[in-house]
Every structure is written in C-alpha cells, then in structure tokens.
Amino acid sequence: MLAWRSVQASSRDGDQLGRLPSTIVAHEQVRRSDLSSHVVKYGGSKLTWQGGRTMKGLSPRVGAVLLSALIPMFCSIGSSIAQSLTLVDKGTSKYCVFHRVDAPSSVKTAAMELQRILKASTGVELPVTADPSPNMICLGDNAVARAAGFDPDSLPYEAFRIATRGRNLYIFGRDAPDGQKTPWNGFSRGTQFGVYEFLERVVGVRWLMPGEWGEEIPQHVTLTVPEVDVKQQPGFLFRVLGISDPPVVKEWLTRQRVSGDPSYWNTACTKVIYTQHSWGWYLPEDLKNAHPEWNAIKGEKNKFCTRNAEAVRALAEGVVNWFDKHPNPPGDRWMASISPSDGQSFCRCEQCSAHIEKDAHGVDSFTVNLLDFYNEVARVVAEKRPGKMVAGYAYGRCEYPPKNPMRLEQNVFIEWTPLNYYGMGLYKPGYRQEFEKVASAWAGMTKNLGYQNYCHWHRSEQGAPYAAALSLLKFQFPLLKKHGFQSVQEYGTSAWGYGGPNNYLLARLMWNPATDVDKTYREWLQLAYGPAWQAMDRVYRLLDERYQKFKVEKEPFPYTGDNYEIMSDKIESIYLPILPTIEKLYVEAYSGAETDRQRKRVQMFGDNMVIFHRNLRKADYLLHPEQSVFYRTDGDYEAFIKQDIPNVYGGNSGPGWLWVEPQIKGIQPPPQTEKRALVIPLLPKERHAPVIDGTLSPGEWNGAAVADSFRIAGSRAVAVRSTTARMLYNQNHLYLSFECDADDLKQTLPTRAKQDNAAIFDGEAVEVVFGLEGDPQNFWHIALNPANSRWDGIRANAIPNLDWTGATKQGARQWTAEIAIPFVSLGIDAPRGTRWRVNLCRSTPLNKDGERELSAWNNVPSGFLDPDYFGVWIFENQEAGGA
Template structure:
C-alpha cells in the first residue's frame, strides 16, 4: 500500500483529467524525437543499484518501442553517456537532483517530465507508480493499448519516426485501490497490471484467521458464538465459515490486538489488516450480544449487528495503533453488518467495503436506496470501499456478455463524490473475453471516472477491428448493454431478488427476456465486423469475437428453446375446455419438432395433465408411462402418480380429505389415503413462474390428531443428491430438501416452516425463529428415480385443535433441488412467490373436508 497514509491525509489537488504541466523547468522544445527512420535516438537509464523489477520494467519499455518502431532501445545502468537522449526510469542520480515533488504523490502516482531536450524522466511515488508511469508513456506517446489479455489483445501502432510532446504529465488515481478477483493465469494478470490494477487494502473474510478454530476452541471457547438453545458453536476446523466471534466476550478485544500486533511484527511490509467478518453469517445470540443488538433489522432484512461489531472493531484498531500508528484496516459491510453503525463513527484507519452488485442500480428505486445508504456510510467512515459483483463466471453464472458501460461510469463518479476511494469486484471473466471492453473500461474509470465513456469505447472498438468495422462491434455490445440495463430490470428474475446483495446467478432465468431473433441479429453484426475488418490482426480479433459468440451460443440455444416452450406452455395452461385441448395439441406438435432439452420430459408430463384437464381421459397416465420416471422398479409409484386431479392446475386451493386410517410414516406412499388424496403437481420455479425439469407431487390428508403430508420428488440423478448438512436447524435448504409453510387460520400471516432434507435432517421454525421445536414424524424413502418425504404433524404443534370441516389454512409446498449435472439448481413451489418463499401473502389455501 506504500503511501496510503499520505494519500488519505492529502487532498488530491489534481485536474480531474489528471494531466497538467508543472512549468518549473527551463524551456524545452515542443517535441522530442525518439526514433528517426528506424534509428534509435534514446536509451533507457536505470539506477546503478537497480532491483530486478525495475530492470524488467526498463526492458518492457524498450520492448514495446521496438515492436512499434523496429528500433532497439538500449537499457543501461547509470552512469550512461553514449550521446543518446536518456529516459531515466526511477530515482537515478540525475533525477535525485531534480525537484519533482514525488514525495507528495500517491504511491501509484507518477510524473513524466522533460527537464531539457536531452533527458526524459519517468518516476512514481513508489515502484508501482513508476511502473504505471511507463504504461502511461507507452499509451500516450506510442498509442499502445492492451485491449484484452494475450498478444492478440495488444494494439501496437507502427512508426518509422517517433516524435512525442514534451508537455509534462502528472497523474494520480482517483481510487487508490483497484482490483478484480477471478483473473486467471499470467496473461490476464499482466493485462490488468498494464491497465493499472493494484490491490492495496486487505479486507476480506478473515476473523476465522484472527481466531483460528483449531486453536481457539480449546483455549478460548467463549470467543465462539451461541447460535441456538444456549449451545456454543465450535467450528470443526480453520476453514469453516458460518460463524462470527462473540463480540461481547471478555478478553476478545485484547486477544485480537495481541494477534494483529504479532502479525505486523512478523510482516513489517504489510500496511493493512483485514477485520472482515466470516462468510455465511452465524452471529452470536448469547444474552449479552442480543441485549446490545436488539430485534432491529437492517437494509437487507437481517438482524442488525452493526453497532456491536463496529464498536468492537474500533476498540481493536485503537489498541493496535498504539504500537503501529501507520497501519490501516479493511473490512466488509456485509450481511448482518451491511448498514453503518448508529452510535459510533469509525476510526479513520478503518475502511469498510460496502458489498453490493451495482448493476442493480439500473433500477432507479434501487439506485436511490443505494445512494442513500452510501451517503449514510459516508457520515460514519472517513474513507469507504466498494465491493461489487461484475461477473463473468460463464461456467457457473452467466453465459451471455453482461455489460453496462454508462451505468458503471455513473456509479463510479457517484462513488468518488461520496468518500469512496477503494474498489474491488468479483470479475471472473471468460477466457474468450466475450464481454469485450467491459473490464478495460472499468479499470480506466477506476483510475479516472470522468473519462468520456463513448470516446473510450469508440477508441477500443477502432483499435480492435478498425474504423470501418468498429460501428458494428459497438452496436453488438450496445445490444447487450440495453439488455442488462433495460430488459433485465423489468424481468421477474430481477424483481424476485430486489432485496438481495447480488443477483441470483444460480438461476438461468435471466435468459427469459432473450429471443432467438436477438441472437440472429448479434450473429449478423459480428459477421459484418469480420467482413469490414481491415488488417490481418483486425481480422483475427474480429474472428476471435465471432468465434467466442458461436461457442457460447451453442450452450444458449437449448435455453432459448426451453424458455420459449415453457413460456408458451404457461399461456396455454390458462385456457379452458375445447380451446385448451386444441391449443395443447398444437403445442405438442410444435414441441415434437424441436430438439429435446432438459425440460422436455417435464413438458410432456404437463401436456398430458392439460389434456386430461381438457377432458381426454387417461392422457395423464399415458404421459407418465412415456416418461423416464415410469421406468422405476418401485411398484406403488404409478398408483400414487396416476391418481391426480388436473382441475387443481392453476388453482390456489387444495383439499385435505379426512382419513379414518392414518398412513404409516415410512416414506412409502402406498397407503389408501394417498391413493385417493388430491395432489398438486403444478410446481413452478420460484422466481420465473415457469415449469421445472423434475416434477414434484404433494398430497395432504388429516385425522383428529395429525396433518399428514406426502411429497414425491422425481429425480433422474439420484446419485447426485446433495446431503451435506447433518445438523438439526442447520442450513438444510442447501441440500436437496422439501419445505412446508403453513399459517393456521387463527394466526394471520405468522407462518410455521418445516424443512426435511433427502438425508432426513430437519429444520423447523416459527417466523424464522428456530426455537420452535415441534414433535413430528418425518421419513424419507429413496427410490431409483425419485425420493419421498412422508410426515405426520400433530395439530397441537401449531397450538391448534383438529380443524373443522370447511376450515381454511394458508400453505405452500416447495422443493429445493441441488442435484443434477446441469449445474443449475431448481427452487420450485406450488404457489409462485416471486423469489421469496417467506411470503405468506403469496401462499395458497388448504381446505379441510
């Protein structure tokens, strides 16, 4: 971090363009010739005691001048006097005698100076600054651009004679720390460095390293949280997240101070330490912590631990600063500590990173809320950091390019105006660089957010593919910018995650607004780019972008076909009687002509159900018999499945029939009550309200004492069931599981929630309070192509007697599917909840008969 302390204390009095003349030297000519007709007129001079990194940098400068002009520029240690103009790199003896004021520069800042017509100086506030000065020199005077990683991404103009302006340049970054995580390999790392990426603040999840569990569960178990039922949680190893220290524990401040001071003693070159909370929550619920925290929720709807946490951070930092007064401390404003504290201002040496995906600011209301929160944070912290999610991650998250050039520039400018000085983003770019100029522009804006976005993009496109082809490449990326900033904020996928810190990348429903015609247009534009590209290298880059598109489009085609099929299916399911049968037959004929996808089997089942609803008897049974799930060797499966009531489709009500013979709770659904029970099969994805690939059936019955539930979860990939959670009331929803939500008629919107995983681990809560522990039975049965959950829940668990015939309770049945090789988990339910299953106002109704 070098001069972070100087940077924080000195107001950066630079023009927002970061370029100006100092005008303190003797007059020099307006230009200097570096190369004339291929002959070098300059050399690079480095200090006599030059280190390896500076010497390597000197050869980098020489290399790129050679690539541009074919002139070999010598690199020598001082003293060097062979009659050539000298480019002094770093603090040579000559530079030491100049008054360049570099001691006032930020560590990443630099000066490019022309003291006279025989000397050029490139020097920074640190080695990083000198390095960035060299890259500015190459960009400014030679026109080199590092458009994307690798040799193909280098734009290098060619000259026989190279003359440059002698106007002095001084620059400092507007944001002192700039970093992308997820870059892979040396090519991507080098590319980011050329574009001046430099990470200078440690702030990530770190409390498990401050108090490593394998040691501290033995010597200070009181430092660990009480989660539920007065039981202290002791993590199994040093890698386990899902817990936070008990910030009210006696001695925990002093122990933290001791450990951090020892860290700085062992690592004197380090300038910062992370106090970032661990991942996955798990804050302490001991009496003293809860007394200080209270019941207040934060902006994310989570219990607000900000005051207790940030007070603890202040106490720790104040203690460390007594021994190490120049150190800084980063941390994450994340989840339960997302909001600023209400009682204390943070120590000026603490830099909180606000975690949020700011592409969501394409929604004006969300943007307004985010700007307000940033303003609130600015009142409590003298310097802020921003943590963003700008994926990327095509294998796990997003297939298409995801770009928002102008919105990005807008929020960077807002950030600077509101005390944000450090930026970090999870990027994880694709190897085929399908997002084009996104990360390039981002790094340029992080250095100077007041750049002209359109001018910078135009230059990138022209450098990449030539002036004639550039407009078509610009139009291609403009389409994706419009898609992500205009279409996506209107989608159900976006709306369902409004309250989340980042968008739901686990769902591919961001593709729902995309149409096949869009892809045709994109292909046409990229083919025009190839056709219009000029030079051989421009042609190569154009083909690189087209090849990238053709590669990921193959993965996309099945999604587009799937979503068009599913969307049309939902429209048809709203029809009735003869019109319904006619529409379903036409739809079936259309689907049969399309290539199959992961949803095809489920679609055919729904077609059979709709035909049955339209009056074609036996259509449902026939559809099931033709499905892959009918290949199961379990005999009772068909009897359970056949007995379904298609009239329930799109209904918000399900009947529970009284049974005089209760089912045997063993997970085997062959009891008489299940054979005659009305069942729901209409499970839809909880964010997009469309069909899922693996159907779920649910039946309900009751007697005088119990409510009985039967879930049948069809599953082609039984060997891939996820059953990792083994703790009662743990994060069971991360496994393959079913959920039951119920609001008894007398309880308004206060709901009970029961989760049972495929390994029979339970979670039960009353309005998310896991202190509710009903005595109920639940058994799981695992078949060959399905698994089941069968439950008997006493009515007294809900403080209720047997409901009278005609009573109505609010309920919902949901399923979390983690298994499958599609790497796309499905969260589905009977009633659509717009991305929030904890929404009793969206539940359906259970009618007791």
C-alpha cells in the first residue's frame, strides 16, 4: 500500500511534487515542478462565504472602489518572488479561497471542491470569499491575479497555470463565461482543471472510479505547497470516453477532463467533433425511393452511388438545411456528420468501380470514392454556409488511405475509425506493424484529423471480465499525438467492477498521451485494493495474457464482427481454463484487503463474476457450479441483480452501469464439439478423373466420399441452405465438388473478383481449409464463388499461392463447383493412408441487407479458421472399385 505523507518544502530542491505517487508525466512548460491532471465536480459541500466581509453585501460601485484600493496591498504582500506555502499547519490555516463574485460557475464549482477536499484531508475548512486576503488561494481571472502579472486570456482553451507568488497560490485558466462556448461548440474550464490538478498532485487525491467509494483522499496534518509555476494544456482538443454515463459517471468523467458519449453531449472539451452514420438524415427513404437511379449497384439498401451528381447534390442540400435547423450560435452545431450509413457494401457501378483500389490486405477499398464525395459536399457547404465543417468516418472498407494522397477541402474533418483494430485487434502483429504507417498517411493528407476506435472494448453483456491492454495503451496514444491527431474517441467498459483500470488509463492518456502507463496502472491497483493489489494484478494480467494469445494464435486475421463479441470460442479458450485461478485469486484478494473501501472494490469484481458464473451455468459450460464462491441459486441471483445500488456507488442509477454492459445477447451454449471423419477413396488407375468444368457429369463422382448436413456456425443445427461435397483422389490430384442450393442467385449477386480478392467472401462462396501433418496452426485455405473467382493462402494470408484448378456453373436455384488440387503443389506425394485435418465451409447471403448464413461440415463456434474444429479425412490406401 502506498504511504501518503504531507508535502514539505525543501531548501535543497523546491520541486517536491515529483516525490508524490504520480500517474502522469506532464506535457507542459515546466519552470519549477511537474504538475499534471484532473477535474471537476458539479455539487459538493455548501459554499461558505466569510460572514460580513464579502463583496456580496456591497454595491458594485463601493465594492470596486474597495477592491482597487486593496489590490496593491495584496500584490505587494504577495510579491513576484515564488516561495513554498504552508496552507495548513497542525489543524490551523490563515488561508482563504478567493474568486470574483461573478466568476463563472465552473470556477465556483472548483472552489467548493477545493474547500471540501481540503477539509476532508486536513480537518480545516478554508473559507470561500469574494474578498482578497494577504494569504489566499486565488482562483480564476480577476483583478488580483492580473495585478500579480497573470493573464488568463493568453492561455489556450482548457489550459491552466498554477503558480506561487509570495504568500499566495494562483490557480487560473482559460474559462468560458456561463452560457458561452468556444468557437467550436466546446467548453473551457481551465481553472477547474487546474484546481483538480492541484488536488491530485499536492493533496494526493485520486478519483479511481465514480461515487464516494471511488474517491481516495489522503490525510495531512500539515500541508505545504512547494514553490511552483507550471502551465498545462490537453494533448487532444476533443476527448471522449464512451461508457454508460449516469450522473455519477458524468461527474467522474469531468474530473478526468474527458467527455462522455455521444459526442454532442460534450461537457469538458474545447472542440466538438461530430461524426455518426448519417446518410439517412439527409436522404430519407421516401426521397431515395423516388430516385431508384441513385441506388448503389451491388451495395446495401442504406447506400447510394456517390458518383451520381444529382444524389450528392441532394444530400449536400440536406446538410445545409440541417445547419439551418441547428444554428451556432445560439445552437450547438458548427460541424455536420456526412459519414456513410453503417455497413461495408458500397456502390460498384462502372464509375465507382474505376476508383476501387486494394488495401494493404488485398481487400477492396472504396476510400477514393468516399473522399471525393466528402469533398463535393464540403464545397457546397463552404459556398452556402461559410465557416461550417463536414466530418466523415474513414471506416471499414474506407479505413485505409488511398494509394496516391488526395487533396481534401479545408472544411473536411476525417475521423479515422479502423474497424480492423476493434476488440483489441492491434494485438495481431500485422495490424500493429501497419498502425503508424497508416496514421502517418492520413496525417499527411489533412490536419483536420481525429481517431475513434473500439480497440479497448468487448461486448461483454454477461459479466465476463477483461483487462486493460497495457501494451496497446502504451503503443497507441503517443503515436496519435506524434502525428497531430486533434481528437480521440475510445470506448471503455461500463462494468466498473473489472473496468476501472481500463477506463482510468484511457482517460489519463486522452489528456496526456505521455502518461506512464505502467506506473499509473500500479498506483491504481495499490490505491484501489491496498495489500490485495498483487492478487488482483495477477487476475488482470492473466486475462490480458489469454486475450493476447487468443488474438494472435486463434482468431482469424481478417476482421469479423465476432472480434469484439465474447462468444463460445473466447469462453472456451480464454475463460474456462483460468476460472479456478481467478476464483482462488479473488478469495485471496478479498481476504487481504484491509479497509471497507478496498474490500468493496474487490467485491465489485466478484459481483461481476457472480453474473458471469450464473450465465455460464445456464449455458451448460460448468461442471459442479455449486462448488464455486460465485455460485448463487436462481432465487438468490434474482434478488442479487435487483438490489439497489448504495449511495456510495452513486445512488439509484440502476445496476446496469455498475456491473455489466447493457444486456444485448445472452451467452450461447457451447457447440457440441464433433470430429466428423471421412475416408477419401483412391480412384482405380483405369478410371477417368473428373473433368473440372463445373458440371457434375453423371458417373464421374460415383464412389466419392460425401460430406453433407453442413452445420450452422455456433450450433449443430443443419443449415437451411443445403450443401453437399464429394471427394476423390488419385496419384496426382485431390478432387472436390460442391452442390449448393440457393433461393435465388440473382438476388445475392455473386461478386466477380480478381485472384485473392477478399471481396469474394462478401457473397456466396465455398471454402476448403486443410492442414497436413505438423504445425496445427499452419493450414491451406482456398475459396471459390459462383462467378469462379478464387482465393487461396495460408490461413488468412493471401500471399502464398497454390497451383489448383476450379470451375463453377450457376443455375436459378443451385450452383455447382469442381476443384482439382495437384499434390505436387503441396510438396507431397499422393497421401495414401495419411490423415488430414479438414473443414468444408460455405458462406451464404440470405438477402440484400447483409444477413448471412455460415455453415461448415464440422461444426464451428463462429469463424471457419480454428483448427480445433476441423474434422478428419483418412486417405484410402487401396483403389476403389469403379461403378
């Protein structure tokens, strides 16, 4: 446990602040010491005015006269020579807290919090007054501060300065007056931020999580401020931590100097960046239906052709009208989002197709089309509503910059939202290696650049805990700052029982991207759990290690929506093997905590585990669940989940924000693992091999092994769309055929693509994954679609190629495929008597709206590329008879 002690001035070194437990390496202009971080409370103890001496009781004219007479005296007493100040000495103080009577409400809030915290820490309540004093903490912009040589208006928005002068301490910043915002619809609470910085670094306060039990206030008998003069400003102008935010969480967010989600509810930051999926706002369904020529060719219903000048003009006019409905001032819009509606299927008309590129992974990129669209809308807005900005995502199929840099209009803001990195995707070496290169390329095209990601988030609706990804936090934020990103939006964890460290670190890094992550993480644990911190550290590190291993070794490299879902594959690979260890460490931590606060914070983690354990039990993942400390009967569980949240957690905010993410999906029962097996016949020498023409000619597949009853991914239920595969081999080749039933191929529009273009996975496709003896993670992966487009590689890497033949034939409600793979291309002889690990898979669109059915011969929990779910082929050693 950290030992807190009073800060004493030193004749040898005036900078004593660095000796305190520190979470942030300051990124400001420092003269004497190293201050850094934190914020605000709306409310607190009652503001106490010094009786009979406040400006409140005087007329403005008399007050001004008295103040002008007193200022020179106070400034001479508080000379320009800085020195250490003893604010409280053994239970007494000569100091007051001073600010103007008409100071902004943010300054008054800061004064109340300063008064409250100092009283809780020292037992002394400093009076808050509108009268300056020979010994004072002077807050905000006022005549006293200016007479001492300080100019708050010279600071950037949100910046603050903390300085000692003579007997006085000055804390001031750039403060927006009540009812006013910055030119970018933001807030500036510089003085308030400075006060919380002071409380954290000098008093040692920490707000580890929301509510009273998230607050740590060390005790001081004597409180001394070393001489200091420091300035600080945020690392990013817009900082959003997306979590469920009832009032008690909003309070915590503001103390951390970040805003909550959604972005237009900003309460803390200079500049509001406004991006959402928004095409439907400006092109409503009835307008689109009246113009079918605007529709995206081979794209989703919520898309349109961005090369159709009439459609683009109509959307731009919709943006102009939107601005008119949200004037600024007095409204709250200086920027409009023009981001595409969600989904990754864009127009493929002749004009759009001419500008489709390949991204770094061989996937179709629509970035050029989208950026041209952004520019077109921006020019209309610049002409009709000068000074307004438009903002758009660079997301999904548009997340990679164009091969040739493009000029963007000055009123375009790009929000880089890399879908591939969602759900801790940056653990995958390929994505991590490209991160800075991609960030730099976007920064080379525009200074109007923000970053939004769900990298540090999983959809854990049922209590499954995950840890802060420390290595990714250390890697990500400094690079964003280095390349000039103006804004950062990351999504945290609404379940505070396990999400506290993750949320805290994200908030700290948004304010200061140079934060010492390891030091801050350890301090959080030590303060939160006391002597139990090491046991909880082992829990978090164990979870992080398992996640990293899963992401690198098990999860397919290409992005899928399952990347941030906690489903059966993660439950079986990450959680089930370590549940006994987590339970043992939890019991150790609960026993080791010393104070009620520490035990309650450990218990909050256990509360999450109670929920997780119950849902695992209901899904039949657990043997002997009643033996666990996390076990509750159904009746006890219902009472547990409905209990009121204590006031120390924030009162009646509802249990959802405290323990679990919003309940969206239940945990699915584990698929019953199966190992289907087939014997692959060897063709007699006199028998002709199948002709690879896509037509399953009568007789040529007689005697073949048959794989049918493909299972829907995540279950053993048979797929709605029937698939039948047949296999044979001879001395030179492996032969496969597929018969695939489909409702209407014309409706699902098979994609015609070049070799190794991942676009073939967007539509109908069959896939064969097979591994020879040796490394189970090293296996071939080939795919074919009805348009005879092909893909092959090792796992998800398209660079290795096989010399194989494929052909397809399309009917109205069925398509067929034939494949021949020469053994020489695999570097082997005919595999007589050997065993291969194999799966046969199919992806089937169910409609134009993107709904898909994934099915496999050997059942899989979600994706096709997990070798733990491959079946077995045994190659016959004797020739099969002809028929």
